[in-house]
Amino acid sequence: MQFVLVIYHGTYPLPGTPEAERVSEEVRTAAYTDFAALSKMENWSGAPPMGLPQDATTVTVKDGSPVLTEGPWLGTGHAVGGFAVVEAEDLAAAVAIAARVPQARMGGAVEVRPSVKYY
Numbered sequence: 001m002q003f004v005l006v007i008y009h010g011t012y013p014l015p016g017t018p019e020a021e022r023v024s025e026e027v028r029t030a031a032y033t034d035f036a037a038l039s040k041m042e043n044w045s046g047a048p049p050m051g052l053p054q055d056a057t058t059v060t061v062k063d064g065s066p067v068l069t070e071g072p073w074l075g076t077g078h079a080v081g082g083f084a085v086v087e088a089e090d091l092a093a094a095v096a097i098a099a100r101v102p103q104a105r106m107g108g109a110v111e112v113r114p115s116v117k118y119y
Helices: 025-039 091-098
Strands: 002-008 044-046 057-062 065-070 080-087 109-114
Touching: 002 091, 025 044, 091 109
Parallel strands: none
Antiparallel strands: 002 080, 002 109, 044 080, 057 065
């Protein structure tokens, strides 16, 4: 089965920020090492890293015309840091993979959804 993992940054400092520089080298190295290992898995299809939330442009449509807003859509309350698609035997296997994503244990979360075709 195919699952989509939506990765939320949560309270872990965003890369490139002054707060991130205060995170110990040991913690940063562990997070990067873990993510690199996930990226090498044959059943993992990750997207390229996303820019910072403040660099986002949110698009909505009103009266048939696009409305642009600077910054992220805050409907979730948390910044989305990325997403990946994984092949897993079942939900339990997908959850086991999601639990290895550093953000899941560092103040963020990983949402696991089955991939479906609507058309």
